[in-house]
Amino acid sequence: MARVVVNVPASAKRGEVIEIRTLAGHVMESGFRRTERGELMPRDIITRFSCSYNGVEVFSADLYPAMAANPLITFTTVATESGTLEFKWTGDNGYAVTQSAPITVV
Amino acid sequence: MLSAGEIPLAERRSGYEFMSRETRAMQDDEATGPALFSLFDGEALWNRKAGQAGVACASCHGSMKGVAVRYPKVESGRAVNLEQQINVCRTARQNAPPWAYESRELLALTAYVARESRGMPIGIEWNGATAPFLAAGREAFNRRQGQLNLSCAQCHDDNWGRRLAGSVIPQAHPTGYPIYRLEWEALGSLQRRLRNCLTGIRAETPPYGASELVDLELFLMWRANGMRLETPAVRP
Numbered sequence: 291m292a293r294v295v296v297n298v299p300a301s302a303k304r305g306e307v308i309e310i311r312t313l314a315g316h317v318m319e320s321g322f323r324r325t326e327r328g329e330l331m332p333r334d335i336i337t338r339f340s341c342s343y344n345g346v347e348v349f350s351a352d353l354y355p356a357m358a359a360n361p362l363i364t365f366t367t368v369a370t371e372s373g374t375l376e377f378k379w380t381g382d383n384g385y386a387v388t389q390s391a392p393i394t395v396v
Numbered sequence: 397m398l399s400a401g402e403i404p405l406a407e408r409r410s411g412y413e414f415m416s417r418e419t420r421a422m423q424d425d426e427a428t429g430p431a432l433f434s435l436f437d438g439e440a441l442w443n444r445k446a447g448q449a450g451v452a453c454a455s456c457h458g459s460m461k462g463v464a465v466r467y468p469k470v471e472s473g474r475a476v477n478l479e480q481q482i483n484v485c486r487t488a489r490q491n492a493p494p495w496a497y498e499s500r501e502l503l504a505l506t507a508y509v510a511r512e513s514r515g516m517p518i519g520i521e522w523n524g525a526t527a528p529f530l531a532a533g534r535e536a537f538n539r540r541q542g543q544l545n546l547s548c549a550q551c552h553d554d555n556w557g558r559r560l561a562g563s564v565i566p567q568a569h570p571t572g573y574p575i576y577r578l579e580w581e582a583l584g585s586l587q588r589r590l591r592n593c594l595t596g597i598r599a600e601t602p603p604y605g606a607s608e609l610v611d612l613e614l615f616l617m618w619r620a621n622g623m624r625l626e627t628p629a630v631r632p
Contacts, residue, residue: 293433293436295427295428295432297427297428311425311427311428312428313428313429313430313432313433315433317581318581358578358581359581359582360430360433360581362422362428362430
């Protein structure tokens with residue numbers, strides 16, 4: 291089951307730099323490991339993460355096989371106006387998860 | 397009870413104190429910590445009715461605060477750790493099949509239960525009932541074994557704080573199990589960690605749930621008496 295958690299401050303002052311923390315539950319199977327029988331385990335990773343703030347992309351990252359399981363992605367942005375932050379993770383085997391969080395800017 | 401070579405109380409350090417700033421931050425961050433999803437799973441399992449008896453853990457138990465700091469416990473002539481106690485409850489009370497040791501479910505529920513005692517001091521009593529098992533655990537801790545002919549004490553009592561290859565040797569206090577170990581990229585039990593060390597010294601590894609391992613767990617918890625539980629801890 292695809293699960294994610296985002297941590298966004300509920301409110302911030304206009305112009306303030308806010309820290310956003312996100313955690314995605316994912317095995318991040320690199321595609322380089324083999325089973326005990328010598329068979330290659332197929333790659334299964336998150337390949338892209340992005341965050342939009344009121345429809346404008348403010349952060350994105352491409353992920354590669356060297357990333358550990360359950361990637362924690364922390365970044366900052368500037369609180370400009372009240373609205374919604376939209377988070378999107380996409381990856382192998384049709385993995386696609388979205389999450390949103392409201393923010394009030396005063 | 398302290399014998400020669402053992403760490404004086406004032407010098408005891410949790411593995412946390414040997415970690416990098418970044419790894420400590422991961423453990424301190426409860427809102428997005430790496431063990432979070434396991435805790436969610438554990439909470440769901442706690443409240444879910446299971447087995448032919450159709451009862452959930454929550455049907456009988458209230459708060460589990462303070463439970464994990466007293467395990468392993470001595471019950472009907474053997475030392476029983478928290479994982480095993482959960483399986484005892486599953487078979488005896490819920491009439492459900494026990495979970496495999498180190499399965500995702502057993503780790504998640506153990507972490508959820510132990511999480512309730514986070515911050516509480518570990519309290520294992522050395523008394524008439526526990527003495528034989530503690531003594532067996534201490535004996536195992538001090539016994540040289542494996543092809544490298546090393547005892548636990550030679551690293552963790554005598555050489556803690558020094559390095560073994562690139563890694564700092566901690567004092568081996570089991571303050572945060574089940575732990576999220578970065579090397580495993582998953583939650584794991586104290587027995588998994590003990591088996592790792594035994595493999596490292598090229599000794600025989602008892603199977604999961606073996607009484608040798610539980611006695612050693614009991615001794616290690618007693619040895620960490622008074623230290624705060626950190627479950628679910630993060631370790632490198």
